[in-house]
Amino acid sequence: MANTKEITVKELNTQKFIEEKAREISALVGSGAAINALSGGVDSSAVTMLGHKALGDRLKTYFIDNGIMREGEPERIVSIFKKLGVRVEIVNAQDKFLSALKGVTDPEEKREAITQTFYKDVFAKLVKESDAKYLLQGTILTDIDETVAGIKRQHNVFEQLGIDPEEAFGYKIIEPLVRLRKDGVRKIAEATGLPESIYNRIPFPGPALAARVVGEVTREKIAVVRKATIIVEDILSSTRAFQYMAILHEDRVTGMRDGKRDFGLQIEVRSWDSIDARKATPTRLSYDILFKLSERITKEVPGVVSVTYNIATKPPSTIEVI
Ligand code: XMP
Numbered sequence: 001m002a003n004t005k006e007i008t009v010k011e012l013n014t015q016k017f018i019e020e021k022a023r024e025i026s027a028l029v030g031s032g033a034a035i036n037a038l039s040g041g042v043d044s045s046a047v048t049m050l051g052h053k054a055l056g057d058r059l060k061t062y063f064i065d066n067g068i069m070r071e072g073e074p075e076r077i078v079s080i081f082k083k084l085g086v087r088v089e090i091v092n093a094q095d096k097f098l099s100a101l102k103g104v105t106d107p108e109e110k111r112e113a114i115t116q117t118f119y120k121d122v123f124a125k126l127v128k129e130s131d132a133k134y135l136l137q138g139t140i141l142t143d144i145d146e147t148v149a150g151i152k153r154q155h156n157v158f159e160q161l162g163i164d165p166e167e168a169f170g171y172k173i174i175e176p177l178v179r180l181r182k183d184g185v186r187k188i189a190e191a192t193g194l195p196e197s198i199y200n201r202i203p204f205p206g207p208a209l210a211a212r213v214v215g216e217v218t219r220e221k222i223a224v225v226r227k228a229t230i231i232v233e234d235i236l237s238s239t240r241a242f243q244y245m246a247i248l249h250e251d252r253v254t255g256m257r258d259g260k261r262d263f264g265l266q267i268e269v270r271s272w273d274s275i276d277a278r279k280a281t282p283t284r285l286s287y288d289i290l291f292k293l294s295e296r297i298t299k300e301v302p303g304v305v306s307v308t309y310n311i312a313t314k315p316p317s318t319i320e321v322i
Pocket of ligand 1: 111146203204205206207211243277314317318319320321
């Protein structure tokens with residue numbers, strides 16, 4: 001089992017860590033090639049930079065467009081990395097993910113559907129087509145803790161689940177960030193030359209907007225939560241909150257639109273203060289901000305008649321809704 005002893009942010013020497021990890025990756029991959037998927041989050045971005053430092057063009061980086069990303073994400077991320085000299089290829093796999101999610105309502109089954117589609121279908125094909133035997137992945141210590149504790153199965157943790165990726169999917173996994181928590185990863189990301197829009201980016205889950213739709217995930221529901229997400233991120237980006245999000249609920253509620261009854265959609269806004277996502281408390285947003293959120297979401301997102309703000313702490317809540 002890999003060494004998962006925590007390196008705290010206090011202990012972390014960024015340059016030394018980067019050099020060490022680049023050396024480790026080079027030694028493991030040898031003269032071969034590796035492949036990784038970049039989502040644009042701080043973890044996969046840091047791993048892309050470490051892998052690129054170690055392997056240069058022998059690291060093939062793909063951005064898997066799974067259809068459940070935030071607005072404009074693939075193009076934005078590819079252009080940021082292009083400026084850093086890292087070539088990223090976009091793979092359109094929207095239909096595959098959305099059809100795997102069809103009819104699935106249970107949270108863990110959704111994660112499973114995304115995991116299977118990602119690793120077995122889309123990624124395994126890319127690996128087979130390339131000559132890569134290694135996959136670089138941005139698993140961090142919190143992902144492992146929560147999976148081991150049985151709180152949530154993070155979609156990128158295999159070893160702890162007793163799954164052998166080589167047997168199951170045909171490749172070995174390298175996880176350079178596995179001894180760090182989010183604050184440490186941000187330091188590493190900054191030290192590799194990534195811009196602040198990446199290293200200070202709020203966390204975003206692997207299952208993407210599918211983690212923010214209660215019940216079945218459809219293209220239409222993703223479009224709703226995507227629009228609400230733009231507004232929430234726009235209004236709350238100036239707060240110092242750890243993470244904020246829009247969630248689309250399954251239940252419909254009665255509302256009024258243009259003087260008529262409208263059995264409409266409800267969006268829940270969550271904004272969290274936290275250090276490392278293990279515990280979190282709702283941000284004390286001003287009533288003005290809450291009002292702005294509700295006004296813009298009901299005006300700009302078709303079909304939404306109700307906006308709520310979550311006031312429960314983690315635990316017993318979790319940060320995401322599924
Ligand atoms: P929870 O919801 O477990 O989230 O309190 C803790 C932190 O992890 C993120 N998160 C995920 N990240 N795959 C990921 O890569 C997942 O399945 C996943 N679920 C939650 C969440 O956004 C928060 O920052």
